[in-house]
Amino acid sequence: MEQVKDYYKKFVKEGYDENGILNKFEISCPDNYNFGYDIIDKFGELDPDRPALLHVDLQENVTRFSYKQLSELSTQAANLFASQGIKKGDKVMLVLKRNYQFWYAIIGLIKLGAVVIPATHLLTTHDFTYRFERAEVKGIVATGHNPDIEKYVDEAEAELGITLKKFIANGEKDGWINFDEEIKKQPVTMERVPTKCTEMMLIYFSSGTSGYPKMAAHCHKYALWHIQTALWQNVQPDGLHLTISDTGWGKAAWGKLYGQMSLGACVFVYDFDKFIPANVLRIIQDFKITSLCAPPTMYRFFIKEGLKDYDLSNLKYSCIAGEALNPEVFNRWLEFTGLKLMEAFGQTETTAVLANLPGMTPKPGSMGKPTPLYNVDLVDDNGNTVPVGETGEIVIRGEKGTEGLFLCYYRDEEKTDAAWHDGIYHTGDTAWRDEDGYFWYVGRNDDIIKSSGYRIGPFEIESVLMQHPCVLECAVTGAPDPNGIRGILVKATIVLAKGYTASDELAKELQTYVKKNTAPYKYPRIVEFVDELPKTISGKIKHNTIRDNDSKKSQ
Numbered sequence: 001m002e003q004v005k006d007y008y009k010k011f012v013k014e015g016y017d018e019n020g021i022l023n024k025f026e027i028s029c030p031d032n033y034n035f036g037y038d039i040i041d042k043f044g045e046l047d048p049d050r051p052a053l054l055h056v057d058l059q060e061n062v063t064r065f066s067y068k069q070l071s072e073l074s075t076q077a078a079n080l081f082a083s084q085g086i087k088k089g090d091k092v093m094l095v096l097k098r099n100y101q102f103w104y105a106i107i108g109l110i111k112l113g114a115v116v117i118p119a120t121h122l123l124t125t126h127d128f129t130y131r132f133e134r135a136e137v138k139g140i141v142a143t144g145h146n147p148d149i150e151k152y153v154d155e156a157e158a159e160l161g162i163t164l165k166k167f168i169a170n171g172e173k174d175g176w177i178n179f180d181e182e183i184k185k186q187p188v189t190m191e192r193v194p195t196k197c198t199e200m201m202l203i204y205f206s207s208g209t210s211g212y213p214k215m216a217a218h219c220h221k222y223a224l225w226h227i228q229t230a231l232w233q234n235v236q237p238d239g240l241h242l243t244i245s246d247t248g249w250g251k252a253a254w255g256k257l258y259g260q261m262s263l264g265a266c267v268f269v270y271d272f273d274k275f276i277p278a279n280v281l282r283i284i285q286d287f288k289i290t291s292l293c294a295p296p297t298m299y300r301f302f303i304k305e306g307l308k309d310y311d312l313s314n315l316k317y318s319c320i321a322g323e324a325l326n327p328e329v330f331n332r333w334l335e336f337t338g339l340k341l342m343e344a345f346g347q348t349e350t351t352a353v354l355a356n357l358p359g360m361t362p363k364p365g366s367m368g369k370p371t372p373l374y375n376v377d378l379v380d381d382n383g384n385t386v387p388v389g390e391t392g393e394i395v396i397r398g399e400k401g402t403e404g405l406f407l408c409y410y411r412d413e414e415k416t417d418a419a420w421h422d423g424i425y426h427t428g429d430t431a432w433r434d435e436d437g438y439f440w441y442v443g444r445n446d447d448i449i450k451s452s453g454y455r456i457g458p459f460e461i462e463s464v465l466m467q468h469p470c471v472l473e474c475a476v477t478g479a480p481d482p483n484g485i486r487g488i489l490v491k492a493t494i495v496l497a498k499g500y501t502a503s504d505e506l507a508k509e510l511q512t513y514v515k516k517n518t519a520p521y522k523y524p525r526i527v528e529f530v531d532e533l534p535k536t537i538s539g540k541i542k543h544n545t546i547r548d549n550d551s552k553k554s555q
Contacts, residue, residue: 004047004264005237011038011224014231015372021359025228025372027221027403033197035223036074036111039262044071051266054240055100056283058272063100067264070104072188077108079186081139084165084177088113088193090138091203092165093131095248097121098271099143101169101179102247103257110220113195117203120248121146122537128156131205132164134411135215139164141179144171197221198401203410204250206348215410216348223258225351225404228373230259232344232355234317239290242268244280244298249538250348251322255293277305281312288314295322299341300329300466307336319344321352323540324441324459328467330364343367345394345441347427349406349419350374353396354439365463366438367431373404378433383424391432391442391455396425430457447543449478451488454521458543461524464517465492468510470500475533475541479526480554492524493546495533502529 011033015024043050048068055063065073086092092114096102102118109116117135121143131137142149150166150173157164168176195201197220205213233255235241243255260267270283281302284292292315299320318333319342330341344355345367353376356368370376377385378392386392396405405425408416419426430442442448442457449456458476465474472495479491492510496502507527514523534545 004043004050007039007042007046007264008227008262012227016359019359022228022231022357023372025231027224029197029221029224031196031198032194033220033224034110034192034195035201035220035258035262036078036107037192039223040067040074040107041071043067043261043264044069047264050264052261053100053103053267053269054287055098055269055271056287065100065103070107073104073183074107074111075188075190076183076186077104078111078193079108079190080167080179080183081108081112081114081165082190083186084139084167086112086114086139086165088195089115089200091115091117091135092139092141093117093119093135093137095119095121095123095140095142095149096169097143097145097246097248098269099145099169099247100269100271101141101143103267105141105169105179106257110201110223111190111193113193113199115200115203115217117205118248118252119205120246120537121149122248123149123152125152125155125159127537128152129159130212132156132162133160135203137164139166141167141169144168144173147171147173150176195220200407200410202253204253204348214412214415217407217410219407221403222253222351223262225373226254226257226259227262228259228371229254229344229346229352230263230265232342232352232357232371233259233291233293233319234342234358235260235263235265235291236316237264239316240266240268240288241291242270242284242289242293244270244275244292244294254321254346254351275301277301281305281307281310284315285310285312290314291317291319293319293321296320296325296329296341297323299333300326303329303332303336312337315339317358318342321346324367324463325365326463326466327364328463330362344371345429345439347429349425350396350427351404353394353404353427363434363436363438366434366440368439369437370439374398376439378431378439379424383422386432388433388435391430391457393445394427394429394431394439396427397423398425399423444543447477449476449488449490451478451490451521456490456522460518461490461492461514461522464514465494465510465524467517468513470496470506470510472497473533473541475543475546476524477543477546477550479547479550482554489525490522491526491528491546491550493528493530493533495531496529 011029013026044067053065167179169179202218245251342356344352354367356362375397461476478488534542
């Protein structure tokens with residue numbers, strides 16, 4: 001239905017250059033904009049049978065939801081929450097993995113004006129205790145598919161001496177409200193709760209590599225900003241889009257809800273517990289996925305699994321985000337599928353800041369160019385724009401309240417001011433820009449290695465190492481020189497692929513390999529083989545943990 005396909009233009013002014021590349025994206029929405037009422041309910045009214053969500057569980061049972069069904073279920077969820085005392089402004093945590101209840105729970109909370117806190121099912125008692133106290137959480141909806149979650153929540157609740165409104169989906173537990181049964185008793189209509197587009201809607205606990213997580217808070221406009229994200233993913237209103245992410249991560253907001261449904265598209269969800277490349281490839285084939293977004297690591301595993309046995313001909317577009325792209329992955333995926341991986345860069349605090357937008361010719365390994373929503377620059381330590389070819393910090397120019405950026409780090413004015421001051425938001429990530437305006441990732445500010453007068457970014461060395469068949473995973477960091485000559489040395493910590501054994505000879509082979517494939521001064525003078533790399537709960541490699549351990553050893 002055409003009015004659904006173009007409905008988002010009611011809130012967005014967009015424009016394209018002579019090559020058909022998006023070069024204008026401006027938000028124009030009413031003060032009371034609310035994703036639940038103005039997108040989901042509206043689509044349920046305009047095109048009630050339009051597919052909204054296609055869910056496949058681990059046993060490959062298929063459940064489909066139309067926009068009308070999602071509209072009614074989210075209203076029932078809102079009424080259920082309200083009946084239990086949840087009101088506008090209350091903080092409610094969702095720990096629902098990839099269970100389909102997540103979609104109508106989060107939309108229901110948005111309609112109610114509550115503040116949603118998506119969280120991963122990997123949290124334990126300590127994690128819940130910190131989050132409950134820090135965010136003043138009033139309620140939680142958790143999946144019964146992982147019984148430990150309810151145990152950890154109960155323990156955290158007891159430790160803090162608080163009483164939460166606790167809902168369980170796909171299960172039963174004493175002291176918990178059965179979400180699936182109680183929602184059936186609720187009406188499918190409700191009066192619209194007044195909300196302002198600038199009011200807080202969502203909080204994500206950021207998964208940094210050091211320190212306790214910060215609370216990145218977003219307003220109701222955040223849902224609109226992600227329309228640009230969906231345009232980067234080239235999501236089609238009549239297509240089937242898959243972003244591989246647990247609902248506890250910001251990537252779910254990027255690819256499984258706001259932008260895609262604002263375009264009237266159908267979101268595909270594969271509710272797996274463990275990522276098995278062969279299973280996911282078969283799902284993409286069998287359900288005829290048309291657009292895909294996943295981290296580069298997953299594409300690498302797809303390639304290693306082998307693509308020749310799968311029919312991916314329905315797949316028309318593929319994107320990556322979440323970590324920097326290795327050019328080798330780009331080239332192999334293109335070879336097998338004929339599709340170019342369109343990379344983008346953003347953070348929990350933003351939407352897609354840099355991107356290879358549809359119509360652009362991507363350069364393998366580049367994050368693309370600034371998206372039209374943001375005024376992006378690269379600056380030195382003094383805030384001055386760096387010349388082409390020089391490394392600088394990626395920053396966004398604009399005061400607090402600038403479109404596309406988070407409201408603040410909730411209840412942490414000091415960290416907010418440290419990241420956002422003098423009309424600049426500091427991402428903490430570094431890159432360089434080529435003569436064509438493409439940005440190339442270097443690393444986090446605190447991951448930069450300064451060795452023998454050189455400023456070395458770990459990613460470029462990691463990219464080279466990942467091309468060697470023996471390397472499954474790696475992290476490049478700076479380590480103290482045991483001889484005290486060079487100060488800091490480049491170190492590679494490596495997890496070997498199956499069939500390879502650690503040895504001095506293999507370490508030397510890898511050093512020589514790096515010397516031949518990048519500037520010789522960048523090669524790792526220290527190579528350590530390990531069984532696994534330290535990672536955050538979101539799967540990001542904790543370079544700082546490796547650095548800290550090396551520093552302790554040198555003392």
